Amino acid sequence: MGTKNDTGVQVSEFIITGFDHLSHQKLLGSLILIAYVLILFFCSTNFSIIVTDRRLHSPMYVLICNLAIVDIMFSTSSCITMIAVLLAEMKSISFYSCFTGMYFYHLGDFSSILTLTWMAVDRMLAISLPLRYNSIFTNRRCIMSIMATWIIGMIALSTTAEAAHSIPYCQPIMKYVFCDYAAMIRAGCVNPGPYFSIPSLVGWWLWLLGGHFTLIFLTYVVIVWTVLRLSDKGSKKMFSTCISHIIVVSVYYAPKLVSVLLTRVGVTLNLTERNALLIVASTLPPLINPIIYCLTTKELRTRLINLFTKNRVEIK
Secondary structure, three states, X not given: OOOEOOOOEOOOEEEEOOOOOOOOHHHHHHXXXXXXXXXXXXXXXXXXXXXXXXXXXXXXXXHHHHHHHHHHHHHHHHHHHHHHHHOXXXXXXXXXXXXXXXXXXHHHHHHHHHHHHHHHHHHHHHHHOOOOHHHHOOHHHXXXXXXXXXXXXXXXXXXXXXXXXXXXXXXXXXXXOOOOHHHHHHOEOEOHHHHHHHHHHHHHHHHHHOOHHHHHHHHXXXXXXXXXXXXXXXXXXXXXXXXXXXXXXXXXXXXXXXXXXXXXXXXXXXXXXXXXXXXXXXXXXXXXXXXXXXHHOHHHHHHHHHHHHHHHHHHO
């Protein structure tokens, strides 16, 4: 792949230095900790409500349940390292902990967009084919699609994982805020360009040509076309069922699109700006996702209110 440098050393741990220049590290660490606790709370709440209520065992809620698991994995793989560095001042991380965190971070990122794609398909079928929806997208097919999502993600990331594991490393210094593929490759004694080319090509193919962004866009074209043929009352109801997914998709893609657009117009981000964008991309989507679905989905919102109301009555 890239030209290796024989000056590489055996690295047993990395030193995270991405926060060294910040003057308010404790404040940032506290904010990330609060965000992580909220992610765990809302994701666990959604997951528990859906699993324990048989009336919610339908494709839409199974996908929300899967997204909660993905969000916990995605946020844990990045937030734990940042919290340890900022609040506990533990800047060192073992090589294999870094490697494992990198793998699950990208698996979570990959699984998130695949799950959001299936959610878009689910909403399209429910709105455009309401009478046939239950026979087309059954629970069994939904679970099979989720399994396929995880398998595809694991296979797709095997190449990048092998590359990050096999390259020689020059020094145990990582200038980023947690372990991801880019951070590990840039810490190696290799020309990073060739190592980024294959994952970039695979990612763009899966993201654009493979259907993620394109398929989500097309599903909403179908949804809008269907809604336009309905009455005002019907269109408002259809829009309310899609608003949560629209917000979640927008929050997921916003940091990525900002990075891509800035690069396309020739704006070069410095290390601090790249780290800031990385923090937002790794904490905001898993924080917004469960909150949005918990607050905008009537069944989840009602169950949550009943749960707290019941607890208050029992305490009194």
